[in-house]
Amino acid sequence: MRAVVVGATGYAGQEVVKILARHPEFEIVALTSSRQQQEPVSDIFPYLSRGPSVFVDPKDLSDMEFDWVFSCQGPKQATPYFFEWIERGAKIVDLSADFRFQDIKVYEQAYGSHPAPELLALAKAGYADDPTMDYDNAMRILGNPGCYPTAFYAAVAPLIAQGQSLPLVIVDGKSGVSGAGRAPREHLMMAEMVENVTPYNDPGKHRHTFEMEAVTGQTVVFQPHLMPMARGMELTIYIPNSSLSANSVVELWQDYYDGNAFITVLSPGQKPQTRRVRDTNRIELGVSADERSGTLVLYSALDNLQKGAAGQAVQHVNRWMNWPMELGLE
Amino acid sequence: MRAVVVGATGYAGQEVVKILARHPEFEIVALTSSRQQQEPVSDIFPYLSRGPSVFVDPKDLSDMEFDWVFSCQGPKQATPYFFEWIERGAKIVDLSADFRFQDIKVYEQAYGSHPAPELLALAKAGYADDPTMDYDNAMRILGNPGCYPTAFYAAVAPLIAQGQSLPLVIVDGKSGVSGAGRAPREHLMMAEMVENVTPYNDPGKHRHTFEMEAVTGQTVVFQPHLMPMARGMELTIYIPNSSLSANSVVELWQDYYDGNAFITVLSPGQKPQTRRVRDTNRIELGVSADERSGTLVLYSALDNLQKGAAGQAVQHVNRWMNWPMELGLE
Amino acid sequence: MRAVVVGATGYAGQEVVKILARHPEFEIVALTSSRQQQEPVSDIFPYLSRGPSVFVDPKDLSDMEFDWVFSCQGPKQATPYFFEWIERGAKIVDLSADFRFQDIKVYEQAYGSHPAPELLALAKAGYADDPTMDYDNAMRILGNPGCYPTAFYAAVAPLIAQGQSLPLVIVDGKSGVSGAGRAPREHLMMAEMVENVTPYNDPGKHRHTFEMEAVTGQTVVFQPHLMPMARGMELTIYIPNSSLSANSVVELWQDYYDGNAFITVLSPGQKPQTRRVRDTNRIELGVSADERSGTLVLYSALDNLQKGAAGQAVQHVNRWMNWPMELGLE
Amino acid sequence: MRAVVVGATGYAGQEVVKILARHPEFEIVALTSSRQQQEPVSDIFPYLSRGPSVFVDPKDLSDMEFDWVFSCQGPKQATPYFFEWIERGAKIVDLSADFRFQDIKVYEQAYGSHPAPELLALAKAGYADDPTMDYDNAMRILGNPGCYPTAFYAAVAPLIAQGQSLPLVIVDGKSGVSGAGRAPREHLMMAEMVENVTPYNDPGKHRHTFEMEAVTGQTVVFQPHLMPMARGMELTIYIPNSSLSANSVVELWQDYYDGNAFITVLSPGQKPQTRRVRDTNRIELGVSADERSGTLVLYSALDNLQKGAAGQAVQHVNRWMNWPMELGLE
Structure with missing residues (x-):
């Protein structure tokens, strides 16, 4: 070809x-x-x-x-x-x-x-x-x-497919600077970004929000952040008022992605690392359930330029x- | 002395x-x-x-x-x-x-x-x-x-003082590795942390959660993350179902910290950067209100070793x- | 197999x-x-x-x-x-x-x-x-x-093979921290190595010096340095009293490595970058001749864990x- | 004032x-x-x-x-x-x-x-x-x-003052990217410089060479390199055919800078670190003598924006x- x-x-x-x-x-x-x-x-x-x-x-x-x-x-x-x-x-x-x-x-x-x-x-x-x-x-x-929606889809779609409704989802996004492209801009320079973590855009204003909302069909509160690194992206997704247990989410993911070598489902307690997916087409998914508040927390990590x-x-x-x-x- | x-x-x-x-x-x-x-x-x-x-x-x-x-x-x-x-x-x-x-x-x-x-x-x-x-x-x-509670207090205490009740607060914490101390451990090595972002602990399990909950008197969902940097900390604090506007939060902060040169209150639209507070005793505070979902978002950045x-x-x-x-x- | x-x-x-x-x-x-x-x-x-x-x-x-x-x-x-x-x-x-x-x-x-x-x-x-x-x-x-000798060999062997004698070679080595291995040690921690460049070992004391000297058959002054990065290595090799031109070195390299896709010979004026060889089995070679002092300068970059x-x-x-x-x- | x-x-x-x-x-x-x-x-x-x-x-x-x-x-x-x-x-x-x-x-x-x-x-x-x-x-x-000449002067001037002639000095310079200024250029971006070490300029072509040569009155072979960091600079200075011992250089430095709190003279065996001088007006000086080849090696580290x-x-x-x-x- x-x-x-x-x-x-x-x-x-x-x-x-x-x-x-x-x-x-x-x-x-x-x-x-x-x-x-x-x-x-x-x-x-x-x-x-x-x-x-x-x-x-x-x-x-x-x-x-x-x-x-x-x-x-x-x-x-x-x-x-x-x-x-x-x-x-x-x-x-x-x-x-x-x-x-x-x-x-x-x-x-x-x-x-x-x-x-x-x-x-x-x-x-x-x-x-x-x-x-x-x-x-x-x-x-x-x-x-888009890169953020891909990480979001991976974590959330299996829940939607199983019939979960997600009326309020809060997505804290963390991305390396390569996501902002190769055109030189001051805030992307090494001298500005070393030892720097900073939110950017107001919540819901990043254009990838529309893609995420197409996944859930509901409002998504999405706040992206720039990380002091070149490549890699991690989403921590907070779902209040959820009754799903961590183990049941693991099972939903395993079923949905059965046979897909690109999705690594971590056991409860394990957490994704962007370094491990760097230069790969893989996604690492993790989950915790905060029982005290009824909040389900999903983690999704990928390489923004590959996957x-x-x-x-x-x-x-x-x-x-x-x-x-x-x-x-x- | x-x-x-x-x-x-x-x-x-x-x-x-x-x-x-x-x-x-x-x-x-x-x-x-x-x-x-x-x-x-x-x-x-x-x-x-x-x-x-x-x-x-x-x-x-x-x-x-x-x-x-x-x-x-x-x-x-x-x-x-x-x-x-x-x-x-x-x-x-x-x-x-x-x-x-x-x-x-x-x-x-x-x-x-x-x-x-x-x-x-x-x-x-x-x-x-x-x-x-x-x-x-x-x-x-x-x-x-503790370092996380200090960043949390700075953003949230003025709201509590004014009488706001915060029944559900979600705190996404991001910290440089020096917060984990100087004793050598594998996951803190340069070769492991370059190009790496990773959540650690399950939500609510970090011991600083208790200090944060003492500030609000209610449950706090706190998820910390390690950043690929040595020093600096940023909290993004999500408060669902809040009717406060960004401008009113700015005013609350300015009143509460009147005359305190260590607190920099940013205008709505501006965002804190850990690099700007590195090696200082200052805190940068920022705020956005996501009107679509009624979620108030607070940002607080400090140097974990100084402030x-x-x-x-x-x-x-x-x-x-x-x-x-x-x-x-x- | x-x-x-x-x-x-x-x-x-x-x-x-x-x-x-x-x-x-x-x-x-x-x-x-x-x-x-x-x-x-x-x-x-x-x-x-x-x-x-x-x-x-x-x-x-x-x-x-x-x-x-x-x-x-x-x-x-x-x-x-x-x-x-x-x-x-x-x-x-x-x-x-x-x-x-x-x-x-x-x-x-x-x-x-x-x-x-x-x-x-x-x-x-x-x-x-x-x-x-x-x-x-x-x-x-x-x-x-070893990793340093591999970068050294790539640059110097073709000159030796062609009959050059190299009585004094000064090698300034720069390596990411992964070269020091995975066992946790304080000086390799992220909090110590961010924003840090430091020589280590006295010249001629690093054990890779013996391998380099086996290449030239003469004394090599080798000074390694730790770089604030995980992977990658660059050698800048100073050869005083050399009459070779940059172009003639380029030709020697091209002849010696003819058909070897792993060796990239850069034109005079271009310089190797460790980022470009990261996660590859390639070596980038560059050369300058300082005519004022009769010093030939060779550059060799590779990924210390791959090549x-x-x-x-x-x-x-x-x-x-x-x-x-x-x-x-x- | x-x-x-x-x-x-x-x-x-x-x-x-x-x-x-x-x-x-x-x-x-x-x-x-x-x-x-x-x-x-x-x-x-x-x-x-x-x-x-x-x-x-x-x-x-x-x-x-x-x-x-x-x-x-x-x-x-x-x-x-x-x-x-x-x-x-x-x-x-x-x-x-x-x-x-x-x-x-x-x-x-x-x-x-x-x-x-x-x-x-x-x-x-x-x-x-x-x-x-x-x-x-x-x-x-x-x-x-200039920044490079300042680091060079600190190490070499006391030798010149004592009457040493330095007919051939090789200077391997390593600098964080802030030395290149704040105007956005592609090669200075975070996404380009993470995990990157690269020489820049041909030897003797960097304009700071003239300042260094004014210190010694002779030719200096100066090769600068960009480091994956924001601030800090280290020079490793090779002086072939020198009969000075490391201890005698330490004494020369201590005499020359007597009472100057900004100059830290390290003992032979110790090496400067750019991290330790970051955000300070100090210079760290170190020295080794390679007896096998008669090469004296000086190290000088400073913060390029401060000192x-x-x-x-x-x-x-x-x-x-x-x-x-x-x-x-x-």
């Missing part, structure tokens, strides 16, 4: 390239970059022995043949090209937010006007670890989820193509 | 020494250390130009004259010596947990049997930023609070002696 | 397990650990879906069948078992220092008496990137080199077995 | 403000910032209870009265204002490089044309720890040295005014 990575020099794009380079079914035929156009690919990917030699512009793709596009730029940037690429037969995994919402009204609330509403009918959004996800024949675009972006994208393609889900991701 | 620091080579003890060395009213006359007894003081404090030359044992203090003891070892370790020190006229600031609770039953729940219950009558616990704290003549021991331990201890003494509160701490 | 990892819970051992788990020719049949004996393997390796369930003692291996042993404990610890394992037909890659020196006198200078001098005749030491390395039929033990230990071990086995050198390491 | 800090929001400027705020002889009357003009001072300095309320432009100073200017912008930026400020009676400590060289030709080699050569006659450069430094009456501008910039600037003023050298810096 001939793959193109659009936005290959951003952090998610770099990670897609790294995975495709070792994936047995893919050959990288083009890499685009707005910031490093016409610069040597070896500047960013010294380990790539085959493939394109310079970064190109998305426009330059009109001369090329390819089967898959991994689109890794920010919202609205590459989407206008999707018409042409689909017409020429390509399938697209979109890592921007443009195809994460079935309901265009929700998209508009979070991101403003949609760059290509006509394409929504060809697109499907979902989580690669969702056992019920259906990759049907009409699909041409896969809307890859939270590039790894999940490839996992989606593996499932879409009926390849083993772990191909290129072990 | 002649001061002794007991447990001077632990992280809190080191910080006490650093502050006393520049405090105009103190002279350090002895430093004890269980781990580095009889070793040169200059190994740990190369900048100390005056004072003792080697670390001694608490037993060796019986030959010496001193006015103040800053007791920085863990619970129960130095407390048996307090009888003699008090008899000889010294006042004691205790940074272990032994004198944090007026009610011995609460102490026993958290720490087991008390090493010197007879001394509780001579002791008083409290927060150095509490404007109502009364340093009466009978006091001989000041029970210095969370050594700085607060000296601030207490400054108030106790009617010196300017900022002496040696600016 | 059935593989055993001895000392699987140390940092190098953990890395060997990670590589073998994705290596198509290996099946892990046993993992030993002195510190976590009989504890579940999933505590350290949650991602291992197959293989042993608990860590065992090296003694327990006498009941098992296996083809390869990766011995990852410190010097002298596992070596006494090698007699039995070899007798039973196994080949051994030794990551301790016990088989790094052909000359037992050099070993004794560096490490004291040898635990099994009789085995030296069955052993061979060498660098996996050495194109002249010969894996002959008599070999039963491969002595895997500096586990990755090189597997690369050796790949070459030994005439498998593609990159198998399991891409 | 009324002080103005020009460039107060850069890293060195922030540090000057922090020191002046606790210095008993100074009152801050204005803070300028090109990047945050007219923004509230409390955004950057929440702890400043007195002083100016917004950042202004250097132009705005023409209406104000002041005695001292700490000029912290980059080379050539604020220097054109110096004529007016001097005319109005102010003394200036310049932290840019503009007044570090008595010889304008050396300045031009390093920085191009000088912005105000007429002022050189009123200026003097030097190190605040130089016991021979003479603050004469004609001086109006003090040229504060390497702001602290040294204030120390200079203290000496200039005949105040105790430690005033505001203890």
Whole structure:
């Protein structure tokens, strides 16, 4: 399969390239970059022995043949090209937010006007670890989820599937700085972030809140924080007034993710660590029940660039193509 | 004033020494250390130009004259010596947990049997930023609070004082590793904690929970996390079903801490950063109100070794002696 | 091939397990650990879906069948078992220092008496990137080199091979803390190493100096430093009185490592970064010539746990077995 | 004394403000910032209870009265204002490089044309720890040295003063990222620098080389490296063909810095740590002699923003005014 990575020099794009380079079914035929156009690919990917030699512009793709596009730029940037690429037969995994919402009204609330509403009918959004996800024949675009919602989904979806209602969920999110992208900004500099922990955004204002609320169908109080590290993300999810025991949550998770090697369910008492999932496509899930207050506490840790972006994208393609889900991701 | 620091080579003890060395009213006359007894003081404090030359044992203090003891070892370790020190006229600031609770039953729940219950009558616990704290003549021991409770108190006490009831408070705590002390343990090593964020303890099981619950008089769901940094602490405090606006909380805080240079109240929209309070005795407070869910969110950041331990201890003494509160701490 | 990892819970051992788990020719049949004996393997390796369930003692291996042993404990610890394992037909890659020196006198200078001098005749030491390395039929033990010497060899060996004499070489070594192992020690704790850079050992006293001097045949001035990071190593190598130009060094390197995908030769002006080689088996090499002083400066960066230990071990086995050198390491 | 800090929001400027705020002889009357003009001072300095309320432009100073200017912008930026400020009676400590060289030709080699050569006659450069430094009456501008040269001077000057010739000195410099300033650039971001060590510049090309060569009067091979930390700097200085013993260097240092509380001379065998000098105006010096090769190795560690910039600037003023050298810096 001939793959193109659009936005290959951003952090998610770099990670897609790294995975495709070792994936047995893919050959990288083009890499685009707005910031490093016409610069040597070896500047960013010294380990790539085959493939394109310079970064190109998305426009330059009109001369090329390819089967898959991994689109890794920010919202609205590459989407206008999707018409042409689909017409020429390509399938697209979109890592921007443009195809994460079935309901265009929700998209508009979070991101403003949609760059290509006509394409929504060809697109499907979902989580690669969702056992019920259906990759049907009409699909041409896969809307890859956000990093925080992926960690949230993993912990909460099995409870929803079993019929739990979660009227109030409080999500304390903790993320390494790579989640904010590669464009230089002062508050992301090493000299500012060493020995620094800080909340950012007001609760409920981060745009990933919409994706989380689509999981529960109810209000989610989501407060993200920046951590003094590059990669990794941990959510601590507080569910007041819950009667579920820690053991029953463990069982729900084990059933829901049966056979999924990417989900590690920890025993009550154990806690996830972002270090252990770094550079992997795995999620670690843990749970405690605070009996004194009736509060259930869930923990979910992943690598924001792998499972939270590039790894999940490839996992989606593996499932879409009926390849083993772990191909290129072990 | 002649001061002794007991447990001077632990992280809190080191910080006490650093502050006393520049405090105009103190002279350090002895430093004890269980781990580095009889070793040169200059190994740990190369900048100390005056004072003792080697670390001694608490037993060796019986030959010496001193006015103040800053007791920085863990619970129960130095407390048996307090009888003699008090008899000889010294006042004691205790940074272990032994004198944090007026009610011995609460102490026993958290720490087991008390090493010197007879001394509780001579002791008083409290927060150095509490404007109502009364340093009466009978006091001989000041029970210095824990680091997490200090950050919690700062944010929540003004609401309690104004009459708010807080039946459910969820506290997501984030701390640098120095809070776990200087004794080498595997999970605290650099190679384990780089790029690592992890919850620890089950909610409500950390012993500081008891101190927090003494502030609100109700159940607190407290979940601490280790951060990939040495120093600093941030609490994000979720209060569901609150009708307080962000602006009204700002006003409550400003009134309560009027004239206290150690409390920085941020405007709604601004967020505390642990880096900005590092190596200071300050606390940064911030607030957001999530109107959609009726959840009030408070943020409190401090340096766990300064305001969370050594700085607060000296601030207490400054108030106790009617010196300017900022002496040696600016 | 059935593989055993001895000392699987140390940092190098953990890395060997990670590589073998994705290596198509290996099946892990046993993992030993002195510190976590009989504890579940999933505590350290949650991602291992197959293989042993608990860590065992090296003694327990006498009941098992296996083809390869990766011995990852410190010097002298596992070596006494090698007699039995070899007798039973196994080949051994030794990551301790016990088989790094052909000359037992050099070993004794560096490490004291040898635990099994009789085995030296069955052993061979060498660098996996050495194109002249010969894996002959008599070999039963491969002595895997140290991390610093591996980075040193990569930069310097091609100059030696071409006939350069290097009478004075000054090596400034910079390493992440994982190189010091997993046993908890105070100076390796996060709270001590954040924002800390410090030289350690006197020059020429680090035991890896002997391995470096075996490369040049002359005195090497080697000064190692601890860096505030977990993984990664960079050597800056100063060669006074050299007439080589930067371009000629680039050519020497390219010739020597022709076809070796693990060596990235940077152009003059470019500099290696430890981050780019983290979690890889690659080495980045760079060079500058200071014409004013006639000093040649070489830079060599690698991951101390991969190329500096586990990755090189597997690369050796790949070459030994005439498998593609990159198998399991891409 | 009324002080103005020009460039107060850069890293060195922030540090000057922090020191002046606790210095008993100074009152801050204005803070300028090109990047945050007219923004509230409390955004950057929440702890400043007195002083100016917004950042202004250097132009705005023409209406104000002041005695001292700490000029912290980059080379050539604020220097054109110096004529007016001097005319109005102010003394200036310049932290840019503009007044570090008595010889304008050396300045031009390093920085191009000088912005105000007429002022050189009123200026003097030097190190605040130089016991021979003479603050004469004609001086109006003090040229504060660079950070690397300060660490270099501290270790090497006493040897030069005693008559040692140092024909070849190799300096391996290691610095935290704050040395590169506060302007956002990609290679300084947290996501790029975590777990990263990298050389930068070719040897001898860093502009601080000129300052170092002014100390020895001979060629210096200087190779700087970026460290994964915010603050701190360590130099390892290799002097081949030296017959000095470690003990004799210790004695030379102790004699030269007799009575200077800012210089900590470590015993042979001990090594400096950047963590121990962080946020201080101290330098730690260590030494080893490699007898096998006749190479002397010196180690020098300091905080690049304190002793390497702001602290040294204030120390200079203290000496200039005949105040105790430690005033505001203890």
